[in-house]
Amino acid sequence: MPYTVVVHISNEDPILADIDELPAAADTNITLRNPRRRDGKDIHYLQADVVSVIWPLNQISFIEILPGEGEEKIIGFVRD
Secondary structure (H helix, E strand, O other), X not given: OOEEEEXXXXXXXXXXXXXXXXXXXXXXXXXXXXXXXXXXXXXXXXXXXXXXXXXXXXXXXXEEEOOOHHHHOOOOOOOO
């Protein structure tokens, strides 16, 4: 199941990307597909036609996992 994530890289602006699986505790790198800025524009330090990037996890501060389409459709109880 692919995930859309916000990756916070040390001393850089956060980037939005897609990943196939969450990194495990023993992983040292993460593969990001379709890397872009949060507003959808290209990242200035990557070539314009880059599709995937392998990033070392020691340069990443933290990763936010955005809700998928199935999770957004959950409706809670509403009292009238």
